[in-house]
Structure formats: C-alpha cells, structure tokens
Amino acid sequence: MSRKVLITGGTGLIGTRLAELLIDGGYEVALLSRTPGNNRYPSFRWEPLAGTIDEAAVPYADYIINLAGSSVSDGKWTRERKREILSSRLAGTQLIAQELRKGNHHVRAFVSASAIGIYGDQGTRVLTEETSPDPDDFLADVCQQWEQAAEYVEQDGIRTAIVRIGIVLSPEGGALVPLARTVKLMAGAPLGSGKQYMSWIHLDDLCRLFIQALEDEQWKGVYNAVAPNPVTNQEFTETLAEVLHRPLVLPKVPEFGLKLMMGEMSEIVLASQRVSAEKVLSKGFQFEYPTLKLALKSFYGEDK
Template sequence: MNILLTGGSGLIGDELAKKLIDRGHNVRILTRDSDLNHPYYQWSKNKINEKVFEDLDGIIHLAGAPLMKSWSSKYKKEIIDSRVETANLLLKYIKDLNVNLKFFISASGSSYYGQKYSDLIFEESAKAGNDFLAEVCVLWEKAAEKFTEVNARVVCIRTPLVLAKNADSFKLMKMPTQIGLGACLGKGTQWSPWIHIDDLCEIYIKAVEDEIMQGSYNATVSEHINHQEFMEKLAFHLGHKIHLPNIPETLVKIGMGEKACLILEGARLNNKKIIAAGFKFRFETLDQALKNIV
C-alpha cells in the first residue's frame, strides 16, 4: 500500500518506516527535517506537496512537538497545534484533492485518562482526564476522528513510555543509574506503563493491514509495574542497585516544572482490546524488554 507517514524523522517514525518497507509497503515521509534515511517530502505550517497524495491508501500521523521541553504557555500551544492543526491540514488536502483514503492511523497518549495515580485499570471506554496532557490527547483524537468524514477507517494508538535504545527519555533514566547514582522520583508507587518500540511498530502495522481495527487502543503490555520496580529492574540490568533515597516530589517539580507529572504520576492501562484483535506482544515483561535494549 502507499502510506503517508508524518513525523518520520522521530524515533518511532524512523523505525516504523523501515518495518513498513520490509513488509512491502511504499512509504512516503512527510517531515520538516532534511536529513533522513528514507525518501521524504518537506511540508510547512500550511502547505504540503500535492504529489504525496497521488494514489494514496492511508496516513499514519505521528507528528507532534516533543513533551520533554519546558511547558511555557506558548509551547503548550505548539504541543497541541503540532498534532491537531497538522491533522486538520492533511484532511483539507484529502478533501480538496478528493483522495480515496482507506485509513487514518494516529498516535495518541496513555495520558488520555489523566496523568494521575489511580487504583483503576483504564480501558479505552473510560472517561478522559481533566489535566493538560489529557486535553492534548482528546483534541488529538478528535482531529483524527474527523477523517470519518471522508469514509476513512480511523485508529488511535494510546501510547505510554516507549522503550528503545535511542529514546531520549530512556537515556535520561539510564545515565545516572549507570554510574551508581540512580534514584526513584517521588513516592515510587506511581504506575509506569510502557511498551517496547518493536511491539509498538507492530501494532501500527497491524492497524494498517487489519481492516477490522477501528477506534482507540491502549498500546501497553499486561504487566503492571510501578516506578520503584521499574528503576530497580533497570539498575539490575545495568549491573547496579538503587542505593540513594527517593528524590522528593517537590524537588522534581522545581527541576522539571509542570511536566514533572510525566514521571511523578501514572495509571494502569487495560490492553485486552488490542489482544482481542489478535495482537501478540514479543516483549511481555520489563525484564525481557530491558535485556533486549540495555
């Protein structure tokens, strides 16, 4: 199939493009980056090269400003616009060019349910949260749902922490632990849902090829791990132990600001829907994933 991939210069996009090509798909990457390993088309804030829409079968929308930068009011708007307005621009071109689009698959976040500790295990039908990250995910998915207006099948992949050797977030977690200075942040009881990058890419590929898949899916393993357990397992696979006391929430918030909720809070996710769709995880436990990437 002819697939348009936005955000192809990112960690997930680069790996997904390789896997899609290996599966025999023709991938067209839409990016603002100019240094890629794949053929690409550049786009601006309000203009896209119309050639990318010729004989197009579907779109995978991964574009979005990274969350790890400082959350000023201006940057919060960029976080939303880079996901929502780009989807709206794509839809405008699809309508104007009368493209017979079969599917629109969008990234989303596990923060849809609210970045908070909860005893609940959230399934896809649960209500959205009421914090900033939940708002981002709600608007993100609403923009994706608009593609039903052109009779495209819409799938949203709600993604937690992605484990990969080259992931910036994983490098930040690993670096102090490697030199024996690893420590848990906050209470340590906050849940830390995760997925290995290989499994995440395979979920996207399944969403492309499985015409039955539709709606939102939690892309996370069945194992529920809290932050303390996560850091202890990471330290073990690096040949260390966690010796330092937990870093208080107050200090983490001073250092990270509002985005500290990415680490200090977290909920458990129910993945029965993606499993019922026939997906099988290659990396089902954190030990398996860490053994592979450490």
C-alpha cells in the same frame, strides 16, 4: 495492490523504526516533512502551522500514519512551549483531514497517534479505552483535541484507528535514556512516591502494533498501545538496576525536587497510569516483549 505508506513525523524515534519495519514488510514509504531533502525516504514538503502541503502527498498514499507533534519532554512547559505541543499536533492532523476531504486519493486507512496522557493521574485504577479523559490535565486536553481532529477523517468514511501510546522504551531516545543513565551512574532512585504506575511498551512492539492497525480492517477506533504488564515506578527502577547490574543506592527522588527541576512537565513521571492492554490482545495482537525484564534485556542484556 500498491502498498504505499505516508508517515508524518517520520524522522522521530517511532517513525524512524516504523519506516524500517514497513520497508522490511514490503511496503513503500514516504514522509511528510518540513525539510524534504534531508531524509532517507522520498519526502513531500508540508508546513502544518502555515497550512501548506504538497498536493501530490496524499494522492501518493494507500495508508497514512500520523505521528507528527513536538516532543512533550524537551524543556519546561512554558506557555509558549505548551502552545507548540498542542498546535504541532492539531495543525498537522487538521491539514491531513482537509486534504483527504478533497477526495482525489485512494487512502484505505488513517492511523493516528495519541497518548495515554489522556487519562491524567489515576492512581491504581485500571484504565481502558472507555475511561473518561481527565478534564483538568494539560496533556489530557492535548490528547483529546488531537483525537477529535483525527475523528474528522473517520467522518469522511476512511477507516481510522487512534493509538494511545504508553512510555516507549528504546535505548535510542525517550524516557529510558535518562533513567538508564542515572542508574548506570549509581544515582538511580524511584521518582516521587515510587508507587505511581508506568504503562510502557517496547519500541518494536509499538511499531508492529501500528502495522497491524494499518493492515487489519477490523481495527477502528481507539486502542491503548501498552504492554500487558504495567509496573510501579519503583519496580521499573529496580528492574532496570537489576538488568544493568547496578545497585540502587539513593532514596527516592522527592516529588518537590522533580517539580522544581521540571515544573509542570514532572507530571509525565509523577502521574500514575495503569493502562489495560486487553483491547489489543483481544484483536489478536501478540507482544514480543510482554514483561519489562524481557524488554530491558533486549537492550541491555548480557550479549549487548
């Protein structure tokens, strides 16, 4: 049986690692890319905003993993930037749905990214996949529209799993890099009140979760992709300092300072999201890095 996976957004932090693990698992991988010649894997050209896609792309695939979307943490959220954050997710997902509707394919499953940003700022409340999205939050609105676009694929009878991704930990990119840099420079401090919950996941666990969602026919609908032990921002900062053998010398970074520096984007670090991993655990998924200390030690432990 052929095992060909087509990945959108395959050159980003998650896609790069996911492609490696898929190849290790005996899959063939191809990317949908706006610059097909520049990639390590066979690539098909697409331009989501222009609505164009190589007609051979979708017929190639047994599985599609949809990660495409411009980073929410690059630069302030100007009106233009917000439009790009939304359109880069919607256009790609809608284009795939349109191609699948044509019917000349053998796609067995569609696994699409979303984010725990859909819940907005919820304090200490434990958030499950059934928790309603925050109606007044920009990222929540983006995620909701993104998920609705993915649900069109499900309506066409293709098994669809939507993965709400937490804060991805990797020394290669994402939130951990600036946080670790400030702690290493002895400038680490909790952000805002420090009481806000951070629901995180080790990059390798996230990629393994995507692969399980792709392989296991029981996986349908929405899943939180977070480790089973969320921590407060203060605990996160303290654990990171401990693993890096650095003291925490500064008081908290005040909320108004973060808002001044980051604008509305500060909600990424100030919003509290205590997200449950129960559903993926009940599906038999096993985390290699269930606790923050284990995850951070895998990057910054003694022998690294």
